[in-house]
Amino acid sequence: MLDLKDLPREMARPAGVKPLTALQDRAVYGPIASRRLGLSLGINPLPVSYKFCDFDCVYCQYGWTPEKGTGEKLKTLPALLDEIEESFKFHRTQGTPVKCLTLAGNGEPTLYPDFLGLVKGLRELRDQYFPGVPIGILSDSSQAHRPQVSEALALLEERYMKLDAGEEKLVREVNRPRGGFDFERMVEALSGLRDSVIQSLFMEGSHDNTAPEALEAWARVVARIKPREVQVYTIDRGPADPGLREVPVEKLEEIARFCQAKTGVRSVVFD
Ligand code: SF4
Structure with missing residues:
Protein backbone atom coordinates (compact mmCIF):
# COMPACT_ATOMS: atom_id res chain seq x y z
CA MET A 1 0.00 0.00 0.00
CA LEU A 2 1.20 3.52 -0.69
CA ASP A 3 2.34 5.17 2.51
CA LEU A 4 1.84 8.91 2.21
CA LYS A 5 4.51 9.49 4.86
CA ASP A 6 7.05 8.08 2.36
CA LEU A 7 6.33 11.06 0.13
CA PRO A 8 6.98 14.73 0.79
CA ARG A 9 3.71 16.13 2.16
CA GLU A 10 3.23 18.54 -0.75
CA MET A 11 3.57 15.68 -3.29
CA ALA A 12 1.13 13.49 -1.38
CA ARG A 13 -1.74 16.02 -1.30
CA PRO A 14 -3.74 17.20 -4.30
CA ALA A 15 -4.22 20.98 -4.52
CA GLY A 16 -6.93 22.27 -2.18
CA VAL A 17 -6.79 19.30 0.22
CA LYS A 18 -5.75 20.18 3.78
CA PRO A 19 -2.31 18.87 4.80
CA LEU A 20 -1.89 15.88 7.08
CA THR A 21 -1.05 16.47 10.74
CA ALA A 22 2.52 15.88 11.87
CA LEU A 23 2.96 13.06 14.38
CA GLN A 24 3.43 14.00 18.05
CA ASP A 25 7.16 14.02 18.76
CA ARG A 26 7.08 13.21 22.49
CA ALA A 27 5.17 11.41 25.23
CA VAL A 28 3.38 14.54 26.51
CA TYR A 29 2.17 17.15 24.04
CA GLY A 30 0.10 20.30 24.15
CA PRO A 31 -1.59 21.87 25.97
CA ILE A 32 -4.30 21.62 23.32
CA ALA A 33 -7.43 23.76 23.53
CA SER A 34 -10.31 21.45 22.73
CA ARG A 35 -13.99 22.34 22.71
CA ARG A 36 -14.69 18.84 23.92
CA LEU A 37 -12.04 18.51 26.62
CA GLY A 38 -10.94 22.03 27.59
CA LEU A 39 -7.20 22.71 27.91
CA SER A 40 -5.68 19.24 27.73
CA LEU A 41 -2.24 17.71 27.89
CA GLY A 42 -2.07 14.82 25.44
CA ILE A 43 -0.33 11.60 26.49
CA ASN A 44 1.28 9.62 23.67
CA PRO A 45 2.54 6.19 24.79
CA LEU A 46 3.29 5.23 21.18
CA PRO A 47 6.27 5.67 18.86
CA VAL A 48 7.05 9.15 17.57
CA SER A 49 8.34 8.15 14.12
CA TYR A 50 5.30 6.28 12.78
CA LYS A 51 1.60 5.82 13.41
CA PHE A 52 0.90 2.78 15.60
CA CYS A 53 -2.71 1.78 15.12
CA ASP A 54 -4.82 -1.28 14.41
CA PHE A 55 -7.20 0.85 12.31
CA ASP A 56 -6.40 2.62 9.08
CA CYS A 57 -9.28 5.10 8.92
CA VAL A 58 -9.84 6.75 5.57
CA TYR A 59 -10.09 10.10 7.36
CA CYS A 60 -7.04 9.75 9.65
CA GLN A 61 -5.28 13.07 10.13
CA TYR A 62 -1.92 11.24 10.34
CA GLY A 63 -2.32 9.63 6.89
CA TRP A 64 -2.43 5.91 6.13
CA THR A 65 -1.25 3.39 8.72
CA PRO A 66 2.10 1.99 7.53
CA GLU A 67 2.40 -1.75 6.93
CA LYS A 68 5.64 -1.76 8.93
CA GLY A 69 7.14 0.49 11.58
CA THR A 70 10.42 2.33 11.39
CA GLY A 71 12.14 0.03 13.88
CA GLU A 72 11.52 2.44 16.76
CA LYS A 73 10.68 0.43 19.88
CA LEU A 74 7.91 1.27 22.31
CA LYS A 75 9.26 2.83 25.50
CA GLU A 86 9.43 15.34 33.66
CA SER A 87 6.82 17.04 31.51
CA PHE A 88 4.26 17.27 34.34
CA LYS A 89 6.92 18.89 36.55
CA PHE A 90 7.61 21.42 33.79
CA HIS A 91 3.94 22.29 33.28
CA ARG A 92 3.31 22.60 37.01
CA THR A 93 6.30 24.93 37.35
CA GLN A 94 5.00 26.97 34.40
CA GLY A 95 1.51 27.10 35.90
CA THR A 96 -0.12 25.58 32.80
CA PRO A 97 -3.89 25.58 33.54
CA VAL A 98 -4.45 21.89 32.71
CA LYS A 99 -8.13 20.87 32.72
CA CYS A 100 -7.70 17.32 31.44
CA LEU A 101 -5.06 14.68 30.67
CA THR A 102 -5.91 12.77 27.51
CA LEU A 103 -4.46 9.44 26.41
CA ALA A 104 -4.32 9.56 22.61
CA GLY A 105 -1.21 10.28 20.52
CA ASN A 106 0.14 8.65 17.40
CA GLY A 107 -2.45 5.91 17.03
CA GLU A 108 -4.42 3.70 19.41
CA PRO A 109 -3.22 4.17 23.03
CA THR A 110 -4.69 0.86 24.32
CA LEU A 111 -2.17 -0.98 22.11
CA TYR A 112 0.56 0.00 24.57
CA PRO A 113 1.52 -3.47 25.94
CA ASP A 114 1.22 -2.60 29.65
CA PHE A 115 -1.73 -0.28 29.24
CA LEU A 116 -3.06 -1.09 32.71
CA GLY A 117 0.33 -0.30 34.28
CA LEU A 118 0.43 2.94 32.31
CA VAL A 119 -3.00 4.03 33.55
CA LYS A 120 -2.12 3.18 37.16
CA GLY A 121 1.18 5.08 36.90
CA LEU A 122 -0.51 8.02 35.22
CA ARG A 123 -3.09 8.22 38.01
CA GLU A 124 -0.31 8.42 40.60
CA LEU A 125 1.44 11.19 38.64
CA ARG A 126 -1.86 13.03 38.20
CA ASP A 127 -2.51 12.86 41.96
CA GLN A 128 0.98 14.24 42.61
CA TYR A 129 1.15 17.02 40.01
CA PHE A 130 -2.46 17.82 38.95
CA PRO A 131 -4.74 16.54 41.73
CA GLY A 132 -8.39 16.42 40.74
CA VAL A 133 -7.72 16.74 37.01
CA PRO A 134 -9.60 14.04 35.07
CA ILE A 135 -7.81 11.55 32.85
CA GLY A 136 -9.59 10.69 29.61
CA ILE A 137 -8.91 8.61 26.53
CA LEU A 138 -9.63 8.86 22.82
CA SER A 139 -9.85 5.23 21.71
CA ASP A 140 -10.82 3.39 18.53
CA SER A 141 -12.70 0.86 20.76
CA SER A 142 -11.01 -2.15 19.12
CA GLN A 143 -9.25 -3.43 22.27
CA ALA A 144 -12.00 -2.73 24.81
CA HIS A 145 -12.80 -6.47 25.07
CA ARG A 146 -9.36 -7.33 26.51
CA PRO A 147 -9.60 -7.74 30.32
CA GLN A 148 -6.48 -5.65 30.97
CA VAL A 149 -7.82 -2.85 28.78
CA SER A 150 -11.35 -2.85 30.18
CA GLU A 151 -9.92 -2.77 33.73
CA ALA A 152 -7.74 0.21 32.76
CA LEU A 153 -10.62 2.00 31.00
CA ALA A 154 -12.69 1.67 34.18
CA LEU A 155 -9.95 3.55 36.10
CA LEU A 156 -10.25 6.60 33.82
CA GLU A 157 -12.63 9.48 34.41
CA GLU A 158 -13.61 9.92 30.72
CA ARG A 159 -13.87 7.34 27.90
CA TYR A 160 -14.35 8.71 24.38
CA MET A 161 -14.90 5.66 22.19
CA LYS A 162 -15.09 5.53 18.39
CA LEU A 163 -18.12 4.12 16.55
CA ASP A 164 -18.44 5.38 12.98
CA ALA A 165 -20.94 2.80 11.71
CA GLY A 166 -23.38 0.22 13.02
CA GLU A 167 -22.56 -2.61 10.63
CA GLU A 168 -19.33 -4.50 10.16
CA LYS A 169 -19.16 -3.99 6.38
CA LEU A 170 -19.16 -0.20 6.70
CA VAL A 171 -16.73 -0.25 9.65
CA ARG A 172 -14.38 -2.33 7.52
CA GLU A 173 -14.71 0.22 4.72
CA VAL A 174 -14.15 3.42 6.71
CA ASN A 175 -11.97 2.27 9.64
CA ARG A 176 -10.12 -0.51 7.74
CA PRO A 177 -9.29 -2.57 10.90
CA ARG A 178 -6.22 -4.76 10.87
CA GLY A 179 -5.73 -8.25 12.28
CA GLY A 180 -8.40 -10.14 14.18
CA PHE A 181 -11.05 -7.45 14.35
CA ASP A 182 -14.48 -8.63 15.50
CA PHE A 183 -17.26 -6.03 15.25
CA GLU A 184 -19.72 -7.89 17.49
CA ARG A 185 -17.05 -8.36 20.16
CA MET A 186 -16.30 -4.63 20.05
CA VAL A 187 -19.98 -3.69 20.43
CA GLU A 188 -20.37 -6.11 23.35
CA ALA A 189 -17.31 -4.60 25.05
CA LEU A 190 -18.64 -1.07 24.53
CA SER A 191 -21.98 -2.15 25.99
CA GLY A 192 -20.14 -3.24 29.14
CA LEU A 193 -18.35 0.10 29.64
CA ARG A 194 -19.94 2.37 32.17
CA ASP A 195 -20.54 6.02 31.45
CA SER A 196 -18.82 6.15 28.04
CA VAL A 197 -19.08 8.80 25.33
CA ILE A 198 -19.42 7.55 21.76
CA GLN A 199 -17.69 9.65 19.12
CA SER A 200 -18.91 9.17 15.56
CA LEU A 201 -17.26 10.84 12.58
CA PHE A 202 -19.39 11.32 9.48
CA MET A 203 -18.01 11.80 5.99
CA GLU A 204 -19.10 12.20 2.40
CA GLY A 205 -17.27 11.90 -0.91
CA SER A 206 -15.18 8.82 -1.69
CA HIS A 207 -16.70 7.10 1.38
CA ASP A 208 -20.05 7.94 2.91
CA ASN A 209 -21.56 6.73 6.20
CA THR A 210 -24.57 9.07 6.17
CA ALA A 211 -27.08 7.01 4.09
CA PRO A 212 -30.44 6.48 5.87
CA GLU A 213 -29.90 2.71 6.26
CA ALA A 214 -26.36 3.30 7.63
CA LEU A 215 -27.74 5.78 10.19
CA GLU A 216 -30.50 3.33 11.21
CA ALA A 217 -27.91 0.58 11.84
CA TRP A 218 -25.63 2.98 13.72
CA ALA A 219 -28.46 4.21 15.98
CA ARG A 220 -29.47 0.59 16.73
CA VAL A 221 -25.93 -0.12 17.96
CA VAL A 222 -25.81 3.13 19.97
CA ALA A 223 -29.06 2.03 21.66
CA ARG A 224 -27.39 -1.27 22.61
CA ILE A 225 -24.27 0.43 24.00
CA LYS A 226 -26.25 3.00 26.05
CA PRO A 227 -23.45 5.58 26.31
CA ARG A 228 -23.78 8.70 28.43
CA GLU A 229 -23.55 10.86 25.30
CA VAL A 230 -22.99 10.67 21.55
CA GLN A 231 -20.71 13.24 19.91
CA VAL A 232 -21.20 13.69 16.17
CA TYR A 233 -18.55 15.43 14.11
CA THR A 234 -16.91 15.50 10.71
CA ILE A 235 -13.49 15.80 9.11
CA ASP A 236 -11.57 18.73 10.50
CA ARG A 237 -7.94 18.08 9.56
CA GLY A 238 -6.51 16.83 6.27
CA PRO A 239 -7.77 13.23 5.76
CA ALA A 240 -5.68 10.24 4.58
CA ASP A 241 -8.04 9.84 1.61
CA PRO A 242 -8.12 13.19 -0.20
CA GLY A 243 -11.42 12.23 -1.88
CA LEU A 244 -13.39 12.68 1.37
CA ARG A 245 -15.60 15.68 2.03
CA GLU A 246 -16.88 17.26 5.24
CA VAL A 247 -20.53 16.79 6.14
CA PRO A 248 -22.33 20.18 6.44
CA VAL A 249 -23.17 21.17 10.00
CA GLU A 250 -26.94 21.21 9.24
CA LYS A 251 -26.75 17.54 8.27
CA LEU A 252 -24.69 16.73 11.39
CA GLU A 253 -27.41 18.38 13.46
CA GLU A 254 -30.05 16.25 11.70
CA ILE A 255 -27.99 13.12 12.47
CA ALA A 256 -27.68 14.09 16.14
CA ARG A 257 -31.45 14.77 16.39
CA PHE A 258 -32.17 11.44 14.70
CA CYS A 259 -29.87 9.58 17.11
CA GLN A 260 -31.35 11.24 20.19
CA ALA A 261 -34.92 10.53 19.03
CA LYS A 262 -34.13 6.88 18.23
CA THR A 263 -32.01 6.06 21.29
CA GLY A 264 -32.90 8.57 24.01
CA VAL A 265 -29.16 9.25 24.39
CA ARG A 266 -28.11 12.91 24.48
CA SER A 267 -26.49 13.53 21.07
CA VAL A 268 -24.50 16.66 20.26
CA VAL A 269 -22.61 18.07 17.28
CA PHE A 270 -19.00 19.22 17.48
CA ASP A 271 -18.08 21.26 14.41
S1 SF4 B 1 -8.17 5.04 14.96
FE1 SF4 B 1 -7.46 7.16 15.04
S2 SF4 B 1 -5.22 7.05 14.78
FE2 SF4 B 1 -6.06 5.06 14.15
S3 SF4 B 1 -6.31 5.26 11.94
FE3 SF4 B 1 -8.28 5.83 12.89
S4 SF4 B 1 -8.21 8.05 13.13
FE4 SF4 B 1 -6.08 7.33 12.76
Missing part, protein backbone atom coordinates in the same frame (compact mmCIF):
# COMPACT_ATOMS: atom_id res chain seq x y z
CA THR A 76 9.40 0.62 28.59
CA LEU A 77 6.85 1.58 31.24
CA PRO A 78 9.45 3.09 33.64
CA ALA A 79 10.99 5.14 30.80
CA LEU A 80 7.59 6.32 29.63
CA LEU A 81 6.44 7.31 33.14
CA ASP A 82 9.76 9.12 33.75
CA GLU A 83 9.24 11.16 30.57
CA ILE A 84 5.66 11.93 31.55
CA GLU A 85 6.75 13.00 35.05
Whole structure:
Protein backbone atom coordinates (compact mmCIF):
# COMPACT_ATOMS: atom_id res chain seq x y z
CA MET A 1 0.00 0.00 0.00
CA LEU A 2 1.20 3.52 -0.69
CA ASP A 3 2.34 5.17 2.51
CA LEU A 4 1.84 8.91 2.21
CA LYS A 5 4.51 9.49 4.86
CA ASP A 6 7.05 8.08 2.36
CA LEU A 7 6.33 11.06 0.13
CA PRO A 8 6.98 14.73 0.79
CA ARG A 9 3.71 16.13 2.16
CA GLU A 10 3.23 18.54 -0.75
CA MET A 11 3.57 15.68 -3.29
CA ALA A 12 1.13 13.49 -1.38
CA ARG A 13 -1.74 16.02 -1.30
CA PRO A 14 -3.74 17.20 -4.30
CA ALA A 15 -4.22 20.98 -4.52
CA GLY A 16 -6.93 22.27 -2.18
CA VAL A 17 -6.79 19.30 0.22
CA LYS A 18 -5.75 20.18 3.78
CA PRO A 19 -2.31 18.87 4.80
CA LEU A 20 -1.89 15.88 7.08
CA THR A 21 -1.05 16.47 10.74
CA ALA A 22 2.52 15.88 11.87
CA LEU A 23 2.96 13.06 14.38
CA GLN A 24 3.43 14.00 18.05
CA ASP A 25 7.16 14.02 18.76
CA ARG A 26 7.08 13.21 22.49
CA ALA A 27 5.17 11.41 25.23
CA VAL A 28 3.38 14.54 26.51
CA TYR A 29 2.17 17.15 24.04
CA GLY A 30 0.10 20.30 24.15
CA PRO A 31 -1.59 21.87 25.97
CA ILE A 32 -4.30 21.62 23.32
CA ALA A 33 -7.43 23.76 23.53
CA SER A 34 -10.31 21.45 22.73
CA ARG A 35 -13.99 22.34 22.71
CA ARG A 36 -14.69 18.84 23.92
CA LEU A 37 -12.04 18.51 26.62
CA GLY A 38 -10.94 22.03 27.59
CA LEU A 39 -7.20 22.71 27.91
CA SER A 40 -5.68 19.24 27.73
CA LEU A 41 -2.24 17.71 27.89
CA GLY A 42 -2.07 14.82 25.44
CA ILE A 43 -0.33 11.60 26.49
CA ASN A 44 1.28 9.62 23.67
CA PRO A 45 2.54 6.19 24.79
CA LEU A 46 3.29 5.23 21.18
CA PRO A 47 6.27 5.67 18.86
CA VAL A 48 7.05 9.15 17.57
CA SER A 49 8.34 8.15 14.12
CA TYR A 50 5.30 6.28 12.78
CA LYS A 51 1.60 5.82 13.41
CA PHE A 52 0.90 2.78 15.60
CA CYS A 53 -2.71 1.78 15.12
CA ASP A 54 -4.82 -1.28 14.41
CA PHE A 55 -7.20 0.85 12.31
CA ASP A 56 -6.40 2.62 9.08
CA CYS A 57 -9.28 5.10 8.92
CA VAL A 58 -9.84 6.75 5.57
CA TYR A 59 -10.09 10.10 7.36
CA CYS A 60 -7.04 9.75 9.65
CA GLN A 61 -5.28 13.07 10.13
CA TYR A 62 -1.92 11.24 10.34
CA GLY A 63 -2.32 9.63 6.89
CA TRP A 64 -2.43 5.91 6.13
CA THR A 65 -1.25 3.39 8.72
CA PRO A 66 2.10 1.99 7.53
CA GLU A 67 2.40 -1.75 6.93
CA LYS A 68 5.64 -1.76 8.93
CA GLY A 69 7.14 0.49 11.58
CA THR A 70 10.42 2.33 11.39
CA GLY A 71 12.14 0.03 13.88
CA GLU A 72 11.52 2.44 16.76
CA LYS A 73 10.68 0.43 19.88
CA LEU A 74 7.91 1.27 22.31
CA LYS A 75 9.26 2.83 25.50
CA THR A 76 9.40 0.62 28.59
CA LEU A 77 6.85 1.58 31.24
CA PRO A 78 9.45 3.09 33.64
CA ALA A 79 10.99 5.14 30.80
CA LEU A 80 7.59 6.32 29.63
CA LEU A 81 6.44 7.31 33.14
CA ASP A 82 9.76 9.12 33.75
CA GLU A 83 9.24 11.16 30.57
CA ILE A 84 5.66 11.93 31.55
CA GLU A 85 6.75 13.00 35.05
CA GLU A 86 9.43 15.34 33.66
CA SER A 87 6.82 17.04 31.51
CA PHE A 88 4.26 17.27 34.34
CA LYS A 89 6.92 18.89 36.55
CA PHE A 90 7.61 21.42 33.79
CA HIS A 91 3.94 22.29 33.28
CA ARG A 92 3.31 22.60 37.01
CA THR A 93 6.30 24.93 37.35
CA GLN A 94 5.00 26.97 34.40
CA GLY A 95 1.51 27.10 35.90
CA THR A 96 -0.12 25.58 32.80
CA PRO A 97 -3.89 25.58 33.54
CA VAL A 98 -4.45 21.89 32.71
CA LYS A 99 -8.13 20.87 32.72
CA CYS A 100 -7.70 17.32 31.44
CA LEU A 101 -5.06 14.68 30.67
CA THR A 102 -5.91 12.77 27.51
CA LEU A 103 -4.46 9.44 26.41
CA ALA A 104 -4.32 9.56 22.61
CA GLY A 105 -1.21 10.28 20.52
CA ASN A 106 0.14 8.65 17.40
CA GLY A 107 -2.45 5.91 17.03
CA GLU A 108 -4.42 3.70 19.41
CA PRO A 109 -3.22 4.17 23.03
CA THR A 110 -4.69 0.86 24.32
CA LEU A 111 -2.17 -0.98 22.11
CA TYR A 112 0.56 0.00 24.57
CA PRO A 113 1.52 -3.47 25.94
CA ASP A 114 1.22 -2.60 29.65
CA PHE A 115 -1.73 -0.28 29.24
CA LEU A 116 -3.06 -1.09 32.71
CA GLY A 117 0.33 -0.30 34.28
CA LEU A 118 0.43 2.94 32.31
CA VAL A 119 -3.00 4.03 33.55
CA LYS A 120 -2.12 3.18 37.16
CA GLY A 121 1.18 5.08 36.90
CA LEU A 122 -0.51 8.02 35.22
CA ARG A 123 -3.09 8.22 38.01
CA GLU A 124 -0.31 8.42 40.60
CA LEU A 125 1.44 11.19 38.64
CA ARG A 126 -1.86 13.03 38.20
CA ASP A 127 -2.51 12.86 41.96
CA GLN A 128 0.98 14.24 42.61
CA TYR A 129 1.15 17.02 40.01
CA PHE A 130 -2.46 17.82 38.95
CA PRO A 131 -4.74 16.54 41.73
CA GLY A 132 -8.39 16.42 40.74
CA VAL A 133 -7.72 16.74 37.01
CA PRO A 134 -9.60 14.04 35.07
CA ILE A 135 -7.81 11.55 32.85
CA GLY A 136 -9.59 10.69 29.61
CA ILE A 137 -8.91 8.61 26.53
CA LEU A 138 -9.63 8.86 22.82
CA SER A 139 -9.85 5.23 21.71
CA ASP A 140 -10.82 3.39 18.53
CA SER A 141 -12.70 0.86 20.76
CA SER A 142 -11.01 -2.15 19.12
CA GLN A 143 -9.25 -3.43 22.27
CA ALA A 144 -12.00 -2.73 24.81
CA HIS A 145 -12.80 -6.47 25.07
CA ARG A 146 -9.36 -7.33 26.51
CA PRO A 147 -9.60 -7.74 30.32
CA GLN A 148 -6.48 -5.65 30.97
CA VAL A 149 -7.82 -2.85 28.78
CA SER A 150 -11.35 -2.85 30.18
CA GLU A 151 -9.92 -2.77 33.73
CA ALA A 152 -7.74 0.21 32.76
CA LEU A 153 -10.62 2.00 31.00
CA ALA A 154 -12.69 1.67 34.18
CA LEU A 155 -9.95 3.55 36.10
CA LEU A 156 -10.25 6.60 33.82
CA GLU A 157 -12.63 9.48 34.41
CA GLU A 158 -13.61 9.92 30.72
CA ARG A 159 -13.87 7.34 27.90
CA TYR A 160 -14.35 8.71 24.38
CA MET A 161 -14.90 5.66 22.19
CA LYS A 162 -15.09 5.53 18.39
CA LEU A 163 -18.12 4.12 16.55
CA ASP A 164 -18.44 5.38 12.98
CA ALA A 165 -20.94 2.80 11.71
CA GLY A 166 -23.38 0.22 13.02
CA GLU A 167 -22.56 -2.61 10.63
CA GLU A 168 -19.33 -4.50 10.16
CA LYS A 169 -19.16 -3.99 6.38
CA LEU A 170 -19.16 -0.20 6.70
CA VAL A 171 -16.73 -0.25 9.65
CA ARG A 172 -14.38 -2.33 7.52
CA GLU A 173 -14.71 0.22 4.72
CA VAL A 174 -14.15 3.42 6.71
CA ASN A 175 -11.97 2.27 9.64
CA ARG A 176 -10.12 -0.51 7.74
CA PRO A 177 -9.29 -2.57 10.90
CA ARG A 178 -6.22 -4.76 10.87
CA GLY A 179 -5.73 -8.25 12.28
CA GLY A 180 -8.40 -10.14 14.18
CA PHE A 181 -11.05 -7.45 14.35
CA ASP A 182 -14.48 -8.63 15.50
CA PHE A 183 -17.26 -6.03 15.25
CA GLU A 184 -19.72 -7.89 17.49
CA ARG A 185 -17.05 -8.36 20.16
CA MET A 186 -16.30 -4.63 20.05
CA VAL A 187 -19.98 -3.69 20.43
CA GLU A 188 -20.37 -6.11 23.35
CA ALA A 189 -17.31 -4.60 25.05
CA LEU A 190 -18.64 -1.07 24.53
CA SER A 191 -21.98 -2.15 25.99
CA GLY A 192 -20.14 -3.24 29.14
CA LEU A 193 -18.35 0.10 29.64
CA ARG A 194 -19.94 2.37 32.17
CA ASP A 195 -20.54 6.02 31.45
CA SER A 196 -18.82 6.15 28.04
CA VAL A 197 -19.08 8.80 25.33
CA ILE A 198 -19.42 7.55 21.76
CA GLN A 199 -17.69 9.65 19.12
CA SER A 200 -18.91 9.17 15.56
CA LEU A 201 -17.26 10.84 12.58
CA PHE A 202 -19.39 11.32 9.48
CA MET A 203 -18.01 11.80 5.99
CA GLU A 204 -19.10 12.20 2.40
CA GLY A 205 -17.27 11.90 -0.91
CA SER A 206 -15.18 8.82 -1.69
CA HIS A 207 -16.70 7.10 1.38
CA ASP A 208 -20.05 7.94 2.91
CA ASN A 209 -21.56 6.73 6.20
CA THR A 210 -24.57 9.07 6.17
CA ALA A 211 -27.08 7.01 4.09
CA PRO A 212 -30.44 6.48 5.87
CA GLU A 213 -29.90 2.71 6.26
CA ALA A 214 -26.36 3.30 7.63
CA LEU A 215 -27.74 5.78 10.19
CA GLU A 216 -30.50 3.33 11.21
CA ALA A 217 -27.91 0.58 11.84
CA TRP A 218 -25.63 2.98 13.72
CA ALA A 219 -28.46 4.21 15.98
CA ARG A 220 -29.47 0.59 16.73
CA VAL A 221 -25.93 -0.12 17.96
CA VAL A 222 -25.81 3.13 19.97
CA ALA A 223 -29.06 2.03 21.66
CA ARG A 224 -27.39 -1.27 22.61
CA ILE A 225 -24.27 0.43 24.00
CA LYS A 226 -26.25 3.00 26.05
CA PRO A 227 -23.45 5.58 26.31
CA ARG A 228 -23.78 8.70 28.43
CA GLU A 229 -23.55 10.86 25.30
CA VAL A 230 -22.99 10.67 21.55
CA GLN A 231 -20.71 13.24 19.91
CA VAL A 232 -21.20 13.69 16.17
CA TYR A 233 -18.55 15.43 14.11
CA THR A 234 -16.91 15.50 10.71
CA ILE A 235 -13.49 15.80 9.11
CA ASP A 236 -11.57 18.73 10.50
CA ARG A 237 -7.94 18.08 9.56
CA GLY A 238 -6.51 16.83 6.27
CA PRO A 239 -7.77 13.23 5.76
CA ALA A 240 -5.68 10.24 4.58
CA ASP A 241 -8.04 9.84 1.61
CA PRO A 242 -8.12 13.19 -0.20
CA GLY A 243 -11.42 12.23 -1.88
CA LEU A 244 -13.39 12.68 1.37
CA ARG A 245 -15.60 15.68 2.03
CA GLU A 246 -16.88 17.26 5.24
CA VAL A 247 -20.53 16.79 6.14
CA PRO A 248 -22.33 20.18 6.44
CA VAL A 249 -23.17 21.17 10.00
CA GLU A 250 -26.94 21.21 9.24
CA LYS A 251 -26.75 17.54 8.27
CA LEU A 252 -24.69 16.73 11.39
CA GLU A 253 -27.41 18.38 13.46
CA GLU A 254 -30.05 16.25 11.70
CA ILE A 255 -27.99 13.12 12.47
CA ALA A 256 -27.68 14.09 16.14
CA ARG A 257 -31.45 14.77 16.39
CA PHE A 258 -32.17 11.44 14.70
CA CYS A 259 -29.87 9.58 17.11
CA GLN A 260 -31.35 11.24 20.19
CA ALA A 261 -34.92 10.53 19.03
CA LYS A 262 -34.13 6.88 18.23
CA THR A 263 -32.01 6.06 21.29
CA GLY A 264 -32.90 8.57 24.01
CA VAL A 265 -29.16 9.25 24.39
CA ARG A 266 -28.11 12.91 24.48
CA SER A 267 -26.49 13.53 21.07
CA VAL A 268 -24.50 16.66 20.26
CA VAL A 269 -22.61 18.07 17.28
CA PHE A 270 -19.00 19.22 17.48
CA ASP A 271 -18.08 21.26 14.41
S1 SF4 B 1 -8.17 5.04 14.96
FE1 SF4 B 1 -7.46 7.16 15.04
S2 SF4 B 1 -5.22 7.05 14.78
FE2 SF4 B 1 -6.06 5.06 14.15
S3 SF4 B 1 -6.31 5.26 11.94
FE3 SF4 B 1 -8.28 5.83 12.89
S4 SF4 B 1 -8.21 8.05 13.13
FE4 SF4 B 1 -6.08 7.33 12.76
